[in-house]
Every structure is written in C-alpha cells, then in structure tokens.
Amino acid sequence: MTLAVLYSRARVGMDAPLVTIEVHLSNGLPAFNMVGLPETAVKEARDRVRSAIINSQFDFPDRRITVNMAPADLPKQGAQFDLAIALGILVASNQLPADKIEEYEFLGELALSGDLRPGPGALPAAIACTQAGRGLVTSKDNAAEAALASDSTVRYGEHLLQVTSHFSGQNALPQAHYEPATDVEPMPDMADVKGQHSAKRALEIAAAGRHNLLFFGPPGTGKTLLASRLPGLLPALREREALEVASVQSICGLPLNWGRRPFRSPHHTASGVALIGGGSIPRPGEVTLAHRGVLFLDELAEFPRTVLDVLREPMESGEVHIARAARQTRFPARFQLVAAMNPTPGGYSPDDPRSQRYTREQMQRYLARLSGPFLDRIDLHIEVPALPKALLTRNTEEESSADVRARVELAWSRQLDRQGCANAELSGKPLEQACRLGQAEQTLLDSALDKLGLSARAYHRVLKVARTLADLNGRPTLERTDLIEALNCRQLEKLMRV
Structure with a gap:
C-alpha cells in the first residue's frame, strides 16, 4: 500500500x-x-x-x-x-x-x-x-x-x-475514564462576611435569578470579599453546562475543574480584546472563560469606557461573534457580571470630608466612565457602606453559603419549571407571562418609571428582579413588596449623585 x-x-x-x-x-x-x-x-x-x-x-x-x-x-x-x-x-x-x-x-x-x-x-x-x-x-x-x-x-x-x-494486534491501548479530583478546594463561605446584610441579600437575589450586580462604596468595606462568595451560592452545573465549561477550558489549555463554576477577575488594565477575545487566529477572552460562571470586574470605573462598552452585546446575547478577514468564530459567553467600584476618585462618598479635594467636575468625569447603556444592563446597584468598628470585633454567627444556596436552588427550580431558563434570560412573551402585574402594581411601577427616569431596558430588568424575589418567597404572582424591593435594589440615583 x-x-x-x-x-x-x-x-x-x-x-x-x-x-x-x-x-x-x-x-x-x-x-x-x-x-x-x-x-x-x-x-x-x-x-x-x-x-x-x-x-x-x-x-x-x-x-x-x-x-x-x-x-x-x-x-x-x-x-x-x-x-x-x-x-x-x-x-x-x-x-x-x-x-x-x-x-x-x-x-x-x-x-x-x-x-x-x-x-x-x-x-x-x-x-x-x-x-x-x-x-x-x-x-x-x-x-x-x-x-x-x-x-x-x-x-x-x-x-x-x-x-x-x-x-498490530499485540497490546491493546488502555481505555480512558475520567475520575473527579477528590482534593477539591472548598468554595469561599458567606459566613466569613460580617454584617452587610443588604449586600448579602443582593447576592442571594443575583444568584437566584442570574442577575448582574454592582457593589459601590468606600474602600475596605468587603465588596471583593462579597463578590468572591457568589460562585458558592449558584446552583450546581447541569451536565450539559459542565461540558460547555470544560470545553472552553480545554481549548484554552487550562486545568479542568469539572462541575465548578468559573470565577474570572481580570485586571482593570485589560484591553477590549482581552475581555472579548480575538487575534488573527481568534481565541476566547475573559467573557468566554467565565461562561456559566462569574466575571468579576473590580475597580470598575478604572476600566476605560470603550473597554466596558464591548461587554454590552455579550451581556445581552450570551455569545461573542469575532469576525476577521480570513474567518469568523463564535464563542459562548453566558456569564454573570459582578462589579465593584468606589463612588468618587478618592474612594469615599461625595459628602465625606475626604472627598472635598475633588471638584464636582472631577467626580462627574469619574462616573461618566460608565455609560448609561452599560449601567442599564446591570440589574442590581447596591451600596456597601463602611461597617462600625464595634461590629468588626464582635463574634457574630453569620449565615453560611450552604443555607443561602438551599433557598437559591429552590427558587431556581421554580424558574426552570415555569419557563425553562433563569429570570435574567427572560424576554418577549415569556417575560410578559411570568411578570403579569395587577392594576395597583402597574400604577406603582409606572410612577417609579417616570420619577427615576428608567429606560425600557431598565424597566424590564426591574420586572425580572421582582420575579426572582417572588420566586424566593414562593409566590406565583408579583406583589407590591416585590416591586418595591426590586426598585430599591437599583440605586442609580445614589450611585450617580455627586
């Protein structure tokens, strides 16, 4: 031959x-x-x-x-x-x-x-x-x-x-079998975080509905600590999802962490190509490496505005299309964004005496790095204030990640039974069917829409968060309390106040 x-x-x-x-x-x-x-x-x-x-x-x-x-x-x-x-x-x-x-x-x-x-x-x-x-x-x-x-x-x-x-028919090659690692490092536990009950509540809501989340507050209040606890609250990956995550890790030559949701935290000097992916031979970026997991952007306002805006499309579609002269490539990018930032260039709130050295124009330029369309795609904006010193030294019994995850998994199962996807992924007719409002609730939401100046996208995000709150409480329909809490979780007014 x-x-x-x-x-x-x-x-x-x-x-x-x-x-x-x-x-x-x-x-x-x-x-x-x-x-x-x-x-x-x-x-x-x-x-x-x-x-x-x-x-x-x-x-x-x-x-x-x-x-x-x-x-x-x-x-x-x-x-x-x-x-x-x-x-x-x-x-x-x-x-x-x-x-x-x-x-x-x-x-x-x-x-x-x-x-x-x-x-x-x-x-x-x-x-x-x-x-x-x-x-x-x-x-x-x-x-x-x-x-x-x-x-x-x-x-x-x-x-x-x-x-x-x-x-040659002499010695057969052995057949491979995958054996999961037994010495898996445990996920960071929520019990390590003292106080910050509103931020913990926001983490639970974000985990239950796969919502994007932004923490803002002075330095040292635990924003990064809180964000690192989110993967431990998320429901376990289904086999198909775990295979998707493992495939991404495989093509990038990364060690496989079977069944664990990825947590990616790129530095704020990362370029748009580093986040989205690209190159003459297209390779995945951070959004793909965070597929089915968490993408954490610390010091959000330090990222260039053009870099942050490239995230807008994958946050909506859940995938990235990279077009080059020779070829076109698609990468999955259904990640959950968690971000943290300081409210001013100096790190402290605008009314703090330590922020007096910055002018109003400097503070406005700092916050203007976050475009309105980008912020619209973040469902929850939560302030993380400084804790009293007495609380830091006090021995308190905090709720563990396992307890929170049990509630999250129950809310997640309700979503899958009702619509087959997370609340954050709802759109069109399924969104209307899942988030029907009574006359009183619709009047309340319309009033908030006018008062806060919410866009149509932000309006739908509020509905999705309210639907998650109802699922956490085991309610089939949205109530007034769900809408009020969902609106309180969008603290745009306070975030942008300078």
Whole structure:
C-alpha cells in the first residue's frame, strides 16, 4: 500500500472540524511535502515525525512523501496532527497494518523520542469523534479530559510504539475514564462576611435569578470579599453546562475543574480584546472563560469606557461573534457580571470630608466612565457602606453559603419549571407571562418609571428582579413588596449623585 487515509481534528473556535490526512508514497527524489494550508507548527511536523519514527525503531521511507490535509481551505494549526501523520507514513510503507485504523481518529504531538505530548482541545475533538461514530486515540495526559464526552471511546498511549502495538494486534491501548479530583478546594463561605446584610441579600437575589450586580462604596468595606462568595451560592452545573465549561477550558489549555463554576477577575488594565477575545487566529477572552460562571470586574470605573462598552452585546446575547478577514468564530459567553467600584476618585462618598479635594467636575468625569447603556444592563446597584468598628470585633454567627444556596436552588427550580431558563434570560412573551402585574402594581411601577427616569431596558430588568424575589418567597404572582424591593435594589440615583 502506498496510500493511507487517517482522521484527525482541527480547532476552530469551539468546534473541532474533521481533517482527513492522506499520506502517499511515490518514486522520485526523497522529499517530505505537506499540503492543505498547514501553518508553521504543522509544517514543522516533518522533523518531529521523522525523528519519532526513527527513534521508535521503524524505517523512515526513503521516498517522495506527500501529506494532504483536507479540506484544503481550512487553516491547520498546532502540533496535534503529528500522531496521525506518523501512523499514515507507517501504514503507507507497509510497516503497520491498516486494519481498524479507520475506526479511530488521532490527536497528539510527538516528541523526537516518540513520546506523546498533550495539547489543547482534546474534549471538543472527543465530542466530535463520538458524533462521527469513531473512537479517539490521544496522549495519556489528554485522555481523562477527552473521556468526559458522553458515550466516547478514548484510548491513550505514552509512546508511538504503544499505539503501533495496539494496531498490530499485540497490546491493546488502555481505555480512558475520567475520575473527579477528590482534593477539591472548598468554595469561599458567606459566613466569613460580617454584617452587610443588604449586600448579602443582593447576592442571594443575583444568584437566584442570574442577575448582574454592582457593589459601590468606600474602600475596605468587603465588596471583593462579597463578590468572591457568589460562585458558592449558584446552583450546581447541569451536565450539559459542565461540558460547555470544560470545553472552553480545554481549548484554552487550562486545568479542568469539572462541575465548578468559573470565577474570572481580570485586571482593570485589560484591553477590549482581552475581555472579548480575538487575534488573527481568534481565541476566547475573559467573557468566554467565565461562561456559566462569574466575571468579576473590580475597580470598575478604572476600566476605560470603550473597554466596558464591548461587554454590552455579550451581556445581552450570551455569545461573542469575532469576525476577521480570513474567518469568523463564535464563542459562548453566558456569564454573570459582578462589579465593584468606589463612588468618587478618592474612594469615599461625595459628602465625606475626604472627598472635598475633588471638584464636582472631577467626580462627574469619574462616573461618566460608565455609560448609561452599560449601567442599564446591570440589574442590581447596591451600596456597601463602611461597617462600625464595634461590629468588626464582635463574634457574630453569620449565615453560611450552604443555607443561602438551599433557598437559591429552590427558587431556581421554580424558574426552570415555569419557563425553562433563569429570570435574567427572560424576554418577549415569556417575560410578559411570568411578570403579569395587577392594576395597583402597574400604577406603582409606572410612577417609579417616570420619577427615576428608567429606560425600557431598565424597566424590564426591574420586572425580572421582582420575579426572582417572588420566586424566593414562593409566590406565583408579583406583589407590591416585590416591586418595591426590586426598585430599591437599583440605586442609580445614589450611585450617580455627586
């Protein structure tokens, strides 16, 4: 046989498109040519594969070798094609039987010694392999991650010789199984936070309805401490959601934290591309890394306004579309935003004597970094005031995250039974049906709309928060108290007062 056909997977955003690797040996001067739009790392496979084959005690064919990677218009990047190319050469040169090769796809980088090295993107590749009805052969370090794909057949090896031994019918490759880590670090507990009952209540509301949240107040009041407790209040990830989170971590080469919601906290010097993603070869940004979890922006007003405004679309749609001249990529970005900021450039409230050194214009410029449309997309604005010193030294019994999470999960189950999604994701007819108001409640909300100058988007956000409050209290319909508390959680007047 002078022609061998094997299968591998490329990486395009969250997808793993099939790549058919054809290896042909022909007469002529010895050469090793690769076609099919390979990028630099793929072209360098020629040297890695040659050394790996020779150091594995096989003969490297002294012939003209042509490797075609189809489809030809799909850019190929990374070193994950090494294993498939090496096996293709061995099959085409009759050093390895072709039996059962077509039942598997291959993913793995080769060291010069023939050792298999891990690479990013094993989980999306395993999912795509399973959908195509084939198994996956990969490195040992990628095997457990790939085994997360439901109904997948994942086999792994540590060396090229182990893989060839399997397909020669000698020693079968072991099948991978994912084993969750047992030494998982516990989530930060709400019981560590003293006082700040209104902020804790806001955290509970945000967790129950997946609402975006902004804390503002002087430094040292516990805004960051509170924000770090939110992941521990959120309901457990469903299997499909956990697989989405693991796939994002896989393509980024990050350690897998199966079943745990991500918590991302980029520095305020991060650029718009760092938050959204991009590059000539599009890669995920922080909003995608926080998918199904929490994106925490500390010192919110220190972010450039243009950077914050790029978050507006993914906050609404739950995904990011990155368009480049050569390709377009979609990344998921259904995150929950939690932000913290000081009310003035000096950090203290405008009526604090320590803020007198700043003029009214300086304070206005500071707050003007947050655009109205961006603030409209944040459901809850909560002040976190300084605590009395006596409370800081007092031993008080605070409610734990487990107790709060029990109420959150109950409210979450009510939402799923009623509409199949979180309240924060409601729109259109489902929003109208879930948030029907009586005549008195509608009059109250209309009056608040005129008095506070709320936009239509903010109006709907108030309704969603009120719906979450009703779910927390086990009420099927919205009542006046729900609307009043929801309006009190939107402290825009106080936030923007200077």
